[in-house]
Amino acid sequence: MNAPRRLNETELGDVLRGLPGWELREAKLHKAFRFASFVEAFGFMASVALLAEGMNHHPEWFNVYNQVTIDLTTHDAGGISDLDVELARKIEGVAR
Amino acid sequence: MNAPRRLNETELGDVLRGLPGWELREAKLHKAFRFASFVEAFGFMASVALLAEGMNHHPEWFNVYNQVTIDLTTHDAGGISDLDVELARKIEGVAR
Numbered sequence: 001m002n003a004p005r006r007l008n009e010t011e012l013g014d015v016l017r018g019l020p021g022w023e024l025r026e027a028k029l030h031k032a033f034r035f036a037s038f039v040e041a042f043g044f045m046a047s048v049a050l051l052a053e054g055m056n057h058h059p060e061w062f063n064v065y066n067q068v069t070i071d072l073t074t075h076d077a078g079g080i081s082d083l084d085v086e087l088a089r090k091i092e093g094v095a096r
Numbered sequence: 097m098n099a100p101r102r103l104n105e106t107e108l109g110d111v112l113r114g115l116p117g118w119e120l121r122e123a124k125l126h127k128a129f130r131f132a133s134f135v136e137a138f139g140f141m142a143s144v145a146l147l148a149e150g151m152n153h154h155p156e157w158f159n160v161y162n163q164v165t166i167d168l169t170t171h172d173a174g175g176i177s178d179l180d181v182e183l184a185r186k187i188e189g190v191a192r
Contacts (some may be wrong), residue, residue, distance in 0.1 A: 038154050042145045049138045058134050064156040 004057075004074045004081035015085050022088055028060070029072040029084050033095060041066050047094045055090075057083045100153075100170045100177035111181050118184055124156070125168040125180050130192060138161045145188045151186075153179045 007015065015029075016022060022031045035041040041063060048070075052058045060071040072088055074081035103111065111125075112118060118127045131137040137159060144166075148154045156167040168184055170177035 038145075038149055042142075042149075046138075046142065053134055053138075058161050060158070060160040061154070062158045065154050087187075 004077040004079050004083045006074070006077040006079045007085070012080060015088075019085075019088050019092065024080075025071070027073065029080055029088055031070055031088075031091075033068045033070070035066045035068070038065050041068050044068060044094060050053060050090055051090045051094070052087060055083065057087055058073060061085065061089075100173040100179045101175050102170070102175045103181070104174040108176060108178060111184075113189065115181075115184050120176075121167070123169065125176055125184055127166055127184075127187075129164045129166070131162045131164070134161050137164050140164060140190060144187055147186045147190070148183060151179065151183060153183055153184065155187075 003024035012024065016024070019029075019053055020029075024030070031045065035044060045061070045063060045068060048059065048061075057074070060073070062069045070091065073079065074083050077083075081087070110119065112120070115125075116125075118125055120126065129137070129140065133138060141157070141159060142162060144155065144157075151171070156169070158165045166187065168180035169175065170179050173179075
């Protein structure tokens with residue numbers, strides 16, 4: 001596996017345009033999701049957990065009832081990397 | 097179902113003595129868990145999610161990799177209630 005590559009500002013701008021609802025917050029890729037219920041919210045989390053484990057790249061996330069907030073960063077890269085973008089895209093695929 | 101009952105300070109003190117590792121933080125029942133891996137951490141969360149849904153009483157929780165922090169409160173009771181204590185005990189049952 002290649003080492004994760006930290007994105008520069010230009011690349012981040014391009015990435016954010018392709019990821020609706022995602023924003024930079026505290027130097028992480030951040031999005032807040034809201035679902036109809038806890039069952040739907042945790043079902044989403046379970047799907048994301050399987051994808052994240054498959055990538056060996058995991059989110060920082062918070063859940064209360066029907067709300068899930070996700071922050072992505074790559075400690076080994078010292079910032080947002082291509083792995084975070086890949087995981088964000090997979091998360092969008094689950095959320096749709 | 098009876099309405100959840102907010103606990104007074106004396107009752108909270110008694111509860112905390114019976115729940116090792118739990119503490120009051122920002123007026124919520126709080127505990128931090130650490131596991132061997134993300135798989136174990138999320139497995140724990142999945143078990144707690146099923147129990148919480150069964151109670152119709154849900155945690156506020158945060159996960160990053162092998163760490164899970166949980167905060168319990170009851171909005172309808174305006175503080176920590178008997179429901180939070182019941183959920184904390186169930187969570188301990190899962191964690192053991």
